[in-house]
Amino acid sequence: MSSVLFDVPGPRAVVRNRLIGAATVLVVLAVLGWVVWRLFATGQFSAEKWNIFTFSAVWVRFGEGLVATLAAFAVAGVGSIALGFLLGIGRLSEHAWVREPVRWIIEVLRAVPVLILMMLLYYGLPVIGVKMPPYWAVVIALIVYNGSVLAEVLRAGIESLPRGQKEAGYAIGLRKTGVMYFILIPQAVRAMMPVIIAQLVVALKDTALGFIITYQELLYVINQIGNQAPYGSPLIPAAIVGGSMYVAVCLLLSYIAYRLQRRAKRYGGHVHEARVVPLERDSDRRGRSITVLGDDEVGLARTHVLVVD
Template sequence: MSAVLYDVPGPRARARNRILNVVVVVILLAVIGWVVYRLNETGQFEGRRWAQFQYKSIQEQLLTGLLNTLKAAGIAAVLAFLFGAVFAAGRISDHKILRVPATFVVELFRAIPLLILMFFFYYGSLQFQLGISPMWAVVLGLTLYNGSVLAEVFRAGIAAVPKGQREAAYATGLRKNQVVRLILLPQAVRAMLPAIVSQLVVLLKDTALGFIITYNELLYVAKQMGGRLEFGFPYIPTYMVVAIIYIGLCSLLSVFARYLEGRTRRNRKIAPGTTLPAVTEAGGAGATGADDS
């Protein structure tokens, strides 16, 4: 008996897999236990190092860093989506004058490390007195890098739709923009959604690079909090708290993605008898289900 991609394991193989799974879990637990032991031995769980989190001013400082992180990530996500949509449209254009520059821009900003983009806007602004704040240096860097990646995601998602779908749509008289908007995009969204959410998680985490250019985001706040002598330089406890916050934010994004995916599946259920829109000779949209007689 075999599956599509591999042979179904027999009794001995299943037993061997179970043993390997148990061994991996034991090793993982041992590593976690050793890390916890070392942290405890070095005094990282002492009350003194965690005492700062009970103060309201510290909590407000963390909240300010979190809001700044979300602000930069939110603005950058919207701009990256717009950037990606525009340049993905350029990349699939039939006109070379649009396709070549769009391809060049996407490949260029995908190849440049994100930190260099942030440095370019921040230090370039300081040198030429452009007035770009650290927040906008972070946002612009995130927009160009992640927008270029999203442009490629959108292009690949549309290209992944079976060729017969576009041919059938063109046969009904639809123009290219109508084929993309009405036929290809609705089908490509589900395929693109995991990659889009993954890129949004990357974008959210990459806001942490803003601490290098003094943007007051979550990691920058954590660095300041960890350097307090009166609490024994609690760098590790502070970074552990910040890591938990990032994990929570990324988990919320994943939950939201699953919700959207479920809604997309429900909305794609087409009622019996539904037909594709067609274009009349005058250029308007018409129904394709008309009788030939």
């Protein structure tokens, strides 16, 4: 017996796969157990290491770092999406004088590491007499890099759509702008939503690179709290607390993406029926009218597409 993608495993293969799975789980548990044991052995869970977290000022400082991280991410996320759409649409232009420069811009921006962009903005611009605050150095670097990546994501999503989607738009009288805005981009965004959210999560975590240019985000606070020698230099406990905040924000972002996908599926509309009906002879032309019935939240929609024989 076989499925579409692979042969269904037999009894021996099932046993072998289960043994491999069990061995993998045991190895992972063993590694986790060793890490926890080493943390206990080095006193990372001792009261001395965690005593600093009994002070409210420490939690206020963590809150300030989290707010700084989210402030940079919020602006960088919106800016990345806007730049990604702008570059992606330019990348799909039919005019070579627009398409080729945009392609080179995307390739160059994607090739430069985010940290180098931040350091150029923060340390390089003062050389030519321009001083930039660390916040804007972080935000602009994230927008430039992630926007160029999202441009390629959008381009790939649009080009993956069936060619008939574009042709149907032209057939009902839409111009290229209308075809792109009403037909191609909504479908591409729905298809690429997991990739877009994954890239935004990368942008969120890359805000930690602002620590190098003295932007006081969450990693900066983790390092500041973890190097308090009077309290035993609780770097590991501070990293655990700060890392938990990163995980919580990333999980929240993933949940928002899940809800957006559910909403897009609910309001995206579905095609229920397609039938071909003959057209009356018109001079020397014969053809077929394809009637597509679909539904949305408002009601039943009917679209006629003429196909000339």
